[in-house]
Each structure stands twice: as C-alpha cells, then as structure tokens.
Amino acid sequence: MLLAAAGALAGCGTSGETGSARVGGACESPGVTAGNIRLGLLFPDSGSAQSLFGSFRAGVDARLGVANSAGGVHGRQVTYDWEDDASDPRTNLAGATALVDRGAFAILESTSASSGSAEFLHDKGIPVAGTSLEEPWTIYDNMFSYSNLLSESGxxxxxxxxxxxxxxxxxxxxxxxxxxxxxxxxxxxxxxxxxxxxxxxxxxxxxxxxxxxxxxxxxxxxxxxxxxxxxxxxxxxxxxxxxxxxxxxxxxxxxxxxxxxxxxxxxxxxxxxxxxxxxxxPFETGRPAHRQFLAAMSRYAPETQPATQQAALSGWISTDIMLRGLQVASDCPTRASLISALRAVRGYTADGLLTQPIDFRADFGKLTRCxxxxxxxxxxxxxxxxxxxxxxxxxxxx
Known part of the structure; x- marks a missing residue:
C-alpha cells in the first residue's frame, strides 16, 4: 500500500545515499542490520490531537504483525522505536530528532504537528510515511501519504x-x-x-x-x-x-x-x-482489504476497540506503504533508494481501499479530489x- 503524495523533486536524500550501501557483506544504512530494519514512529499519544490520531500505532502494529509473521522484508524483521509528540510542533521536532539520533531508518508519522519536524527530516533525507493533514506533506518529496487534504495553494x-x-x-x-x-x-x-x-x-x-x-x-x-x-x-x-x-x-x-x-x-x-x-x-463497504485489516487488528492490536477507526486504518496503510518501499528499494536499502522506489509507484489503490488510484510522481502535491x-x-x-x-x-x- 502507498500514500497520496508523489513526485520527485531534486534535492531529496540529502544524505548523499544512492543505490545499495553494502560494505563487506553488511548493509551500512542506519537502522538496517542483517536481521532487522528499525523504523521510528511519531504520533500524539497525548495532547489535543490524541483522540484523532491515537489509534494510528495500533494500525502500525497490525500491519507489521502480518509482515513479520510472513518473514519480514528480505528476511529482516521490521520493528520501531516511538516518540509522543504531545500534539505540539516543538515536541514533534524533538521526537523526530531523538528517533533519528537513535538510528531510525525511516519515520512513520500521524499528527497535526508534523510541521515541527518536516524541514529537519527533509534536510536529513529521511523517508516519512503517514497521515497528511498539513501543507509540508505537499511540499517535501521525502513525505508520502495516501491522501492530501490540506494545501495553501487551493x-x-x-x-x-x-x-x-x-x-x-x-x-x-x-x-x-x-x-x-x-x-x-x-x-x-x-x-x-x-x-x-x-x-x-x-x-x-x-x-x-x-x-x-x-x-x-x-x-x-x-x-x-x-x-x-x-x-x-x-x-x-x-x-x-x-x-x-x-x-x-x-x-x-x-x-x-x-x-x-x-x-x-x-x-x-x-x-x-x-x-x-x-x-x-468506508468500512461498511466490506472490501477484502477491510476484512484483512480487521483480522490483523484482532490478532495484533486487540486492545483497540472498536477496530474500525480512521486513524488505525491510516496506520495500516502508512505502514504498508513503507513496507512496499522497502521491498522494492533493494535487499540492502538506503534512505534515498527507498524514496526513489516509492516515487516510481503508479496506480496505487491500497488493494482497493482508496477512493482514487495514486501516481506518486504525477500526483505529488495535489489535493485528493475523490x-x-x-x-x-x-x-x-x-x-x-x-x-x-x-x-x-x-x-x-x-
């Protein structure tokens, strides 16, 4: 699954990474080891936006649970560290900085305070997938979402x-x-x-x-x-x-x-x-992908009730996007190769969950019309x- 924010702008991946990064048989990218890929998760576990985004983490757990039980990505288990941004842009930046400093390869994010860390994560060339409710998602080419709902341009x-x-x-x-x-x-x-x-x-x-x-x-x-x-x-x-x-x-x-x-x-x-x-x-349409999501929530995030929460499904889709990028980026991914691989995806529908197919290159910065x-x-x-x-x-x- 992939998100609706596409288009390749020059200057992404400012860390200078290209292609594979392998020295002596080992991957050198931060957060990537022989058996593990470690992500960062940034969301409001407290603060004014907690009620909107709090169940995002449950959707992440469900999607990773399915992926890891099937062997992970290129034989690696995908895990994460997390930070609470407390619904505040300054805390969002502090959380993103902490995750990057601890070696997170990429970031999963759902919040109304992503503007706090957006420029920092772009300058560091960190791939980000998550919920787009602020303009940075339509500006920075390292950020991917399955829909764009806000833009100052229109x-x-x-x-x-x-x-x-x-x-x-x-x-x-x-x-x-x-x-x-x-x-x-x-x-x-x-x-x-x-x-x-x-x-x-x-x-x-x-x-x-x-x-x-x-x-x-x-x-x-x-x-x-x-x-x-x-x-x-x-x-x-x-x-x-x-x-x-x-x-x-x-x-x-x-x-x-x-x-x-x-x-x-x-x-x-x-x-x-x-x-x-x-x-x-909507969940009421009962698509096969809805049923897969609900089954995974029951198994890997049973504490989240009801499971039919918008933020939880956003977590599921956002994580699926990240997994898809890791799958196609190469068996020894760099941050730049992940961003490039995701930007090349076209006709993405999240297995039929989305309201319109997405071309991550042509649709970059555009608002969701459907x-x-x-x-x-x-x-x-x-x-x-x-x-x-x-x-x-x-x-x-x-």
Missing part, C-alpha cells in the same frame, strides 16, 4: 458539491481558534463551499471547554442551514448538540473528521443525519455510505 470542489447536492445554501463554520490545522481546513472548506455558491456567513469557536448554550445561540443566530466543523469528533458532536438545543434549522451537518464508531457510542441520536468524510472507502461520504442513521448506531461512492470534484482556488 481546495477541491468535492465538499461544496456535496453540500449543494443535499440542499445547503449558507454555512456556519465551527473551528478551534488555537489549532492551526483547524483554521487551515476551515479556509479550504470555505473555498470549496464558495465555489458551489454557498457562503460561509459565520465562524464560531468550539475550543474546550465549550459553552453549549452560547455556542448554540451563535449557530442559530447565523441563519445558516449548513453546519460544517473542522474540529475533533468530540468537539463536533458537542457543536451539533448545541445547535440541536438551540433548535437551529440545519439542512446539512458535515465534518471532515470523526468517522469513528466511538463518536456514535458517545452522541448516539444527537448526531443522527450528520455526514462525515473519509479519504478511503472522497467518500457517510451518514449517521436515524438512531445513531451506524454509518451508511452515501452514493455516489466515491464523489469526485475538481481543483478550485482559495
């Missing part, structure tokens, strides 16, 4: 087209004013809505602790019939609760984050009818995929 019409098709006319945007990713996503969604003729008439803050009554009045007083949130699933659920309590007249309720059974377990019928976005085909939408059923117990699946839009300017 947006996609997919969100706006969806809202317009479901009867929306004007929107209120729910953000976290102290989270850069939330504000960037809000700007991107605003551009998408505008392209579909839907104006964002108000922006309201849902940073914890949330005054539900005050937030509800702001949403209702905006007069908007569309509620869009660029906050965590928990904060989005509370915003919907506030809007319901104020009897706001909403036609469409939409969040690009929060497609997770746990949000249903907490909010139940409160979020009935709400729409969520996935950058992969997304899947799901709706919470009337009793708030499950998600139902919304046709067409996926829905594909076009690039639009911010």
């Amino acid at each position: 947006s996609v019409s997919t969100y706006g087209d969806f809202v317009a098709a479901h009867g929306g006319h004007s929107a209120v945007m729910v953000v976290s004013q102290y989270t850069e990713t939330s504000l960037d996503f809000a700007a991107e969604l605003t551009a998408s809505l505008k392209a579909a003729g839907i104006q964002v008439v108000a922006t309201v803050d849902a940073t914890a602790p949330i005054n539900l009554e005050g937030l509800g009045h702001k949403i209702k007083d905006s007069g908007a019939d569309v509620l869009v949130g660029t906050v965590t699933g928990s904060s989005f659920g509370q915003a919907v609760l506030a809007a319901r309590g104020a009897q706001a007249n909403l036609q469409v309720i939409l969040s690009p984050a929060g497609y997770d059974q746990r949000i249903l377990n907490v909010f139940k019928a409160i979020i009935a009818g709400a729409y969520f976005v996935a950058d992969f085909l 997304l899947a939408f799901v709706q919470v059923n009337p009793d708030g117990t499950r998600f139902t995929p919304v046709d067409p699946l996926p829905r594909c839009g076009q690039p639009v300017a911010r």
Whole structure:
C-alpha cells in the first residue's frame, strides 16, 4: 500500500545515499542490520490531537504483525522505536530528532504537528510515511501519504458539491481558534463551499471547554442551514448538540473528521443525519482489504476497540506503504533508494481501499479530489455510505 503524495523533486536524500550501501557483506544504512530494519514512529499519544490520531500505532502494529509473521522484508524483521509528540510542533521536532539520533531508518508519522519536524527530516533525507493533514506533506518529496487534504495553494470542489447536492445554501463554520490545522481546513472548506455558491456567513469557536448554550445561540443566530466543523469528533458532536438545543434549522451537518464508531457510542441520536468524510472507502463497504485489516487488528492490536477507526486504518496503510518501499528499494536499502522506489509507484489503490488510484510522481502535491461520504442513521448506531461512492470534484482556488 502507498500514500497520496508523489513526485520527485531534486534535492531529496540529502544524505548523499544512492543505490545499495553494502560494505563487506553488511548493509551500512542506519537502522538496517542483517536481521532487522528499525523504523521510528511519531504520533500524539497525548495532547489535543490524541483522540484523532491515537489509534494510528495500533494500525502500525497490525500491519507489521502480518509482515513479520510472513518473514519480514528480505528476511529482516521490521520493528520501531516511538516518540509522543504531545500534539505540539516543538515536541514533534524533538521526537523526530531523538528517533533519528537513535538510528531510525525511516519515520512513520500521524499528527497535526508534523510541521515541527518536516524541514529537519527533509534536510536529513529521511523517508516519512503517514497521515497528511498539513501543507509540508505537499511540499517535501521525502513525505508520502495516501491522501492530501490540506494545501495553501487551493481546495477541491468535492465538499461544496456535496453540500449543494443535499440542499445547503449558507454555512456556519465551527473551528478551534488555537489549532492551526483547524483554521487551515476551515479556509479550504470555505473555498470549496464558495465555489458551489454557498457562503460561509459565520465562524464560531468550539475550543474546550465549550459553552453549549452560547455556542448554540451563535449557530442559530447565523441563519445558516449548513453546519460544517473542522474540529475533533468530540468537539463536533458537542457543536451539533448545541445547535440541536438551540433548535437551529440545519439542512446539512458535515465534518471532515470523526468517522469513528466511538463518536456514535458517545452522541448516539444527537448526531443522527450528520455526514462525515473519509479519504478511503468506508468500512461498511466490506472490501477484502477491510476484512484483512480487521483480522490483523484482532490478532495484533486487540486492545483497540472498536477496530474500525480512521486513524488505525491510516496506520495500516502508512505502514504498508513503507513496507512496499522497502521491498522494492533493494535487499540492502538506503534512505534515498527507498524514496526513489516509492516515487516510481503508479496506480496505487491500497488493494482497493482508496477512493482514487495514486501516481506518486504525477500526483505529488495535489489535493485528493475523490472522497467518500457517510451518514449517521436515524438512531445513531451506524454509518451508511452515501452514493455516489466515491464523489469526485475538481481543483478550485482559495
């Protein structure tokens, strides 16, 4: 499996590595021994983004469990050290530095704070695979993701087209004013809505602790019939609760984050009818790759319940990308040869999990145009995929 961030820019692999690195029969690349390849894992095990990305590690464990039980890569077991970036860019840089200093060959990463270490990892020529929710993933050619959802260069019409098709006319945007990713996503969604003729008439803050009554009045007083949130699933659920309590007249309720059974377990019928976005085909479609993932989660990460979590599947795909790169990079890989091998991959679909095939060279820096939408059923117990699946839009300017 591979991620959606492609294209070869000159200057990657600044460590000067090319091809194989073998001296006297032994590989010389950091983290590579005769029987082991050691990666680094960087994610928020604490902090404000923990609820969004915390299960990423479980997906990593599941994918590595499957790979290592089948003999690893070129006879080597793949393992990792990990660091908690605490949802903070400065801690993210400190964690990345520590992992590289301890000899990590490459990095698996899922966080909203990757901007902290992106330049450092690029300058060191370290391959990175993970979840793309910040602009560095569309800039640095050593970073690979199965989708790109944020870029300062523009947006996609997919969100706006969806809202317009479901009867929306004007929107209120729910953000976290102290989270850069939330504000960037809000700007991107605003551009998408505008392209579909839907104006964002108000922006309201849902940073914890949330005054539900005050937030509800702001949403209702905006007069908007569309509620869009660029906050965590928990904060989005509370915003919907506030809007319901104020009897706001909403036609469409939409969040690009929060497609997770746990949000249903907490909010139940409160979020009935709400729409969520996935950058992969939903679990409810039951593809063979979904079943493989769930079986591996049950065996190698049984503590993660429910297993159908967006971050966990991202961990699975991100790790599969890394394994694929290691497989084709040569039996004695360098960091540069891994990056080059991944950039050469075309038509990648993650065994049918992704919403669009990826060409890692041609698609580098481009936003994901094709997304899947799901709706919470009337009793708030499950998600139902919304046709067409996926829905594909076009690039639009911010």
